[in-house]
Amino acid sequence: MTTDGLGAAIIAARPVVVAALAARFRDLDLAEDGFADAGELAMRHFAAVPLPANLPGWLHVATRRRIIDRLRRDARLARIIAEQPDAPEDEEMDVISLFDAQIPDERLRLIFICCHPAIAPEARAALTLRTVCGVPTERIAAAFLMAGPAMFQRLTRAKAKIREAGVPFETPPQHLWSERLQSVLATLEIAYALAFQDAAGSEPTADLGPEVLRLAAMLAELLPDDPEVLGLAALVQLGEARRAARVDGEGRMIPLSEQDVRLWDGALMASAARLMQRAAQIGRSGPYQLMAAIHLTHARRRTEGRTDWQAIAKLYDLLLVLRPGPVVAINCAIVLARVEGAQAGLAALDALQGAAVERYRPWHAARAHLLAQTGDRAGAASAFAHALALNPARAERLYLEAQLRETSA
Amino acid sequence: MQYMLMIHEDESVYAGPEGEKLLAETLAAHMALGEALVAAGIAFSGERLKPASTATTIRWDMGEHQIHDGAFAESHEELGGFYIIDVDNLDQAIEWAKRIPIPKGALEIRPIWPMSGPDA
Numbered sequence: 001m002t003t004d005g006l007g008a009a010i011i012a013a014r015p016v017v018v019a020a021l022a023a024r025f026r027d028l029d030l031a032e033d034g035f036a037d038a039g040e041l042a043m044r045h046f047a048a049v050p051l052p053a054n055l056p057g058w059l060h061v062a063t064r065r066r067i068i069d070r071l072r073r074d075a076r077l078a079r080i081i082a083e084q085p086d087a088p089e090d091e092e093m094d095v096i097s098l099f100d101a102q103i104p105d106e107r108l109r110l111i112f113i114c115c116h117p118a119i120a121p122e123a124r125a126a127l128t129l130r131t132v133c134g135v136p137t138e139r140i141a142a143a144f145l146m147a148g149p150a151m152f153q154r155l156t157r158a159k160a161k162i163r164e165a166g167v168p169f170e171t172p173p174q175h176l177w178s179e180r181l182q183s184v185l186a187t188l189e190i191a192y193a194l195a196f197q198d199a200a201g202s203e204p205t206a207d208l209g210p211e212v213l214r215l216a217a218m219l220a221e222l223l224p225d226d227p228e229v230l231g232l233a234a235l236v237q238l239g240e241a242r243r244a245a246r247v248d249g250e251g252r253m254i255p256l257s258e259q260d261v262r263l264w265d266g267a268l269m270a271s272a273a274r275l276m277q278r279a280a281q282i283g284r285s286g287p288y289q290l291m292a293a294i295h296l297t298h299a300r301r302r303t304e305g306r307t308d309w310q311a312i313a314k315l316y317d318l319l320l321v322l323r324p325g326p327v328v329a330i331n332c333a334i335v336l337a338r339v340e341g342a343q344a345g346l347a348a349l350d351a352l353q354g355a356a357v358e359r360y361r362p363w364h365a366a367r368a369h370l371l372a373q374t375g376d377r378a379g380a381a382s383a384f385a386h387a388l389a390l391n392p393a394r395a396e397r398l399y400l401e402a403q404l405r406e407t408s409a
Numbered sequence: 410m411q412y413m414l415m416i417h418e419d420e421s422v423y424a425g426p427e428g429e430k431l432l433a434e435t436l437a438a439h440m441a442l443g444e445a446l447v448a449a450g451i452a453f454s455g456e457r458l459k460p461a462s463t464a465t466t467i468r469w470d471m472g473e474h475q476i477h478d479g480a481f482a483e484s485h486e487e488l489g490g491f492y493i494i495d496v497d498n499l500d501q502a503i504e505w506a507k508r509i510p511i512p513k514g515a516l517e518i519r520p521i522w523p524m525s526g527p528d529a
Contacts, residue, residue, distance in 0.1 A: 118499055165520050166410045176500065256442035 005239065006046055010039045011138055013056040014134045015218065020103050021063055025080060027171045028113075028131055028159050030067050035134075037173045038062035060103045108133070108222045109171050115184040117169050118187035123158040125190040126185070130155055132218075142192050143208050170236045181223075186231055188216055190237050213240045220275065225280035232288030234272040235281070238295035241268035252398035261302040289320045309338040326352060330362050334369075342373035361390040365400065381407040411495050413501040418489040418514035420460055431512055433439040446505070452495040457487035461487035486514045493521065 013037060022031035038059050052058050071081045087142070114128040126144065131134040141151035172180040195208035213236050218232035245263035248254055249391050270298055279289050316332045323407045329352055337345025349367050357363040368383035384404040391399060423432040439457075446453045464487075468475050471472050471505040480487055492509065499518070506516050 116499075118503070165518075166412075166498045166502070168500050170498075170500075172500065275486075 003047070003301075004041070006043060006051070009055055010042055010059065011053070012334055013059050013134050015107050015110070016056055016103055016105060017060045017063055018131065018134070019108075020060060021067060021104040022113070022131070023104070023109050023169050024070075025067055025081070025084075026367050028084070028162065030070065031063070032131060032134075034063040034067040034070070035064045036060065049273060056103060067170040073191075092144055096329035102376040107218060109169060111184055111219065111222075112168060113162060113169060115180075115187040117180070117183040118165060118167060119158050119161060121186065121190055125156050125194065127155055127158045128152060128187055128193060128215065129208070129211060129239060130217060133215055135208070135211050158385045166295070181226065181229075184219070185228060188212070188219065188232055188236075189288075191215065192232075192239065198237050209240050209243060218382050224278075225282065227282040227284050228288045230275045230282075231292045234275040234292040235271040235288055235295060237268050237275070238292060238299055241265040241272070242353040247395050250398065251395055252338070252402060253395040255401075256298055257307065264299065264302050266302060269302065270295075272296060272299070285318075287319060287322045289317055290322065293403075294319070307383050309335060313339050326357050326360055326363065330357075330360075330366050337373070342370040346374070359390065362389050364390065368403065368407070372403075377407045397403075410491055410498065410502075411494060411507075412499075413519045413521055414455075414502070414506045414509060415492065415517040415519065416490045416492075416511060416514065417484075417487055418487040418511055419485050419488065420487055422445065422483075422512045432498040435510045442508055443503075445508070446494065447460075451505070453492055455490065455492035456491040458488060460489075465484070489514075503514060 013169060017038075018031045018035050021034060022028050022157055042055070042059060042060055068081070068084075081209075084289065111128065114131050115124050119127065120142065126140050129140050130137060137155060138148045139154050140155075141148045144151060146154075191208070191212045195212045216233040216236040219229050223229045242256070242264050244265070245259035245261070248252060265324060272292065273296060276289070276292055279292075290306065295313055297308055297312050297315065313332075313335045316328065316335050320328045320332055330349065333345045333348035333352070336348050346367065349370065352363065364387035366381050368380045368387060371377075371383055372380035381404060384400055384407060388397065388400050423435075425518050428432040431497075443453075445514070448512055464478075466477040466479060466481045467479060468481070494502065496504055496505065499520075504516050509516055
C-alpha cells in the first residue's frame with residue numbers, strides 16, 4: 001500500500017477508535033495521544049507487510065496498549081487503571097482481524113462531549129475538529145485566524161474543563177437530548193461557517209471544507225432519524241458542491257447567482273437532495289432544513305437554467321420566523337429585490353437601519369448592489385467603500401474592490 | 410463530585426411590596442427544592458447570605474491589604490446564597506441548578522476541589 005493510502009486509511013479509522021477509547025478511559029488526551037502513537041507504529045509496520053483485513057481493529061488494540069503502557073508509567077493516573085476491567089495483555093497483533101465487531105461505536109458520545117454546552121461555542125468547534133476528525137491544531141488555528149499556540153491553549157483549556165468540571169462521558173438522557181443536540185448542530189454550523197467564511201478557498205480555511213463535510217455526514221449516519229441533522233448535512237454538502245465555482249482565477253469571490261454551474265458538483269448536490277427527501281419524510285421542519293432547501297433551490301439552476309426566486313423568497317420568510325436577526329433579514333431583502341425590484345429591496349434594507357447593521361458588512365454590500373441597480377452610482381460607490389472598511393476576507397475584498405472600481409469609473 | 414451552585418442575584422427585585430411577594434415565592438421555591446433534593450437522596454448543604462450592602466472585602470496585593478466596605482465585584486448581581494450538592498457529573502449539577510429559583514440574575518456552577526479521599 002502507498003504511504004498516502006495508508007495515511008488516509010488510518011485517518012478514516014480515527015473517529016471510531018478515538019471515540020471508543022476516550023469513552024472507555026474517560027479521557028480525551030489519552031485517546032488522542034495513544035492513537036497518534038499507534039498511527040505512527042502502523043505507518044512503520046505496514047510499510048513492509050500487507051494491511052490486515054481490519055485496520056481499525058488493529059489500531060484499536062495498538063492504541064489501547066499504548067494507553068495502558070502510559071497509565072502504568074503514570075502513577076497519577078493509577079486510579080483509572082484500578083477501575084479498568086482486566087485488559088487481555090497477550091492479544092497477538094496478527095490475530096486482531098478476528099475482533100472485527102469488537103470496537104464499540106462511541107463516536108456519538110465523543111461528539112456530544114466535545115459539543116457540550118458548558119464549553120464555549122468556538123472552543124467546541126475547534127475541539128470537535130481536533131478530537132473527532134483529527135485535524136492538526138495548526139490548521140484549526142489558521143481557520144480561526146489564530147496563532148497556533150493560542151489555539152493549542154484553547155484546546156487544552158477545553159479538555160481540562162471537561163475533565164475537571166465532570167462533563168459526563170455519556171450520550172445525554174432523553175429529556176436533555178434536544179438541548180444537547182442543538183449544541184452539537186450549532187457547533188457544526190460554526191465549523192461550516194468557518195470552512196466557508198472565505199467563500200473562496202483562497203485561504204487555508206478552505207481545507208476544512210472536506211473535514212466538516214465528513215463530520216456532518218458522520219452525524220447523519222449516526223442519527224439518521226433526525227431531520228435537522230440531515231438538513232445540516234445537506235447544507236454542508238451543497239456549500240461544498242459549489243467550492244470550485246466560488247472564486248475566479250485571481251482568487252476573487254464570485255457571487256452565487258453569477259457562478260458557472262458547470263463547475264458545481266452534481267453528484268454532491270444529488271446526495272444533498274436525497275438527504276433532504278429523507279428529512280421531509282420524517283416531517284418535522286427546522287432552520288437547517290430551510291437553509292438547505294434555499295441552497296437546494298439555488299442548486300436547481302444547474303439543471304433548470306433559471307433560479308426560482310419566488311420559492312426562495314417564501315423559504316426565507318419562513319426562516320426569518322425561526323431565525324429572526326439581521327443575517328436572515330438582509331438575505332430576505334436581497335431576494336425581495338429579485339422578485340419585486342431593487343427599490344423594494346432597498347426599502348427593506350433601510351427598514352433594518354440601526355447601530356447593529358451599520359457595522360455589518362453584508363448590509364452595506366447588499367445596499368451597494370441595489371443602489372447600483374437603481375442607477376445611483378455615487379450611493380453604490382459609497383456603500384461599497386463602507387463594506388470594504390469592515391474587514392472582508394481576501395476573496396470578498398477583491399470582489400468588493402472590483403465593484404467599487406466599476407461604480408466609481 | 411461536589412459542586413457549588415452560586416446564586417448571583419439582582420437584589421433590587423425584592424424591594425417594595427411586589428418585591429416582598431416575590432421574595433416569599435422565591436423562598437418557598439427554595440424550600441421545595443431542598444425537599445426535592447432530600448427526596449432524591451442527594452447530599453447537599455446551602456445558605457442564604459445577607460445583602461451585599463453588609464459585605465466587607467479585604468483586598469490583598471503582594472502582602473499588602475486594604476479593607477473595603479461592600480462586595481468585591483461592582484455589579485448589579487450579588488452573591489445572595491449558595492448550595493453545595495454531591496452528584497455524579499456536570500449534567501446532573503446543571504439539572505439541579507436550573508431548578509434554583511432566581512427571578513433575575515445568574516447561577517455559577519463550580520466543581521469543588523477534592524481535598525481528601527480517593528479523588529484527591
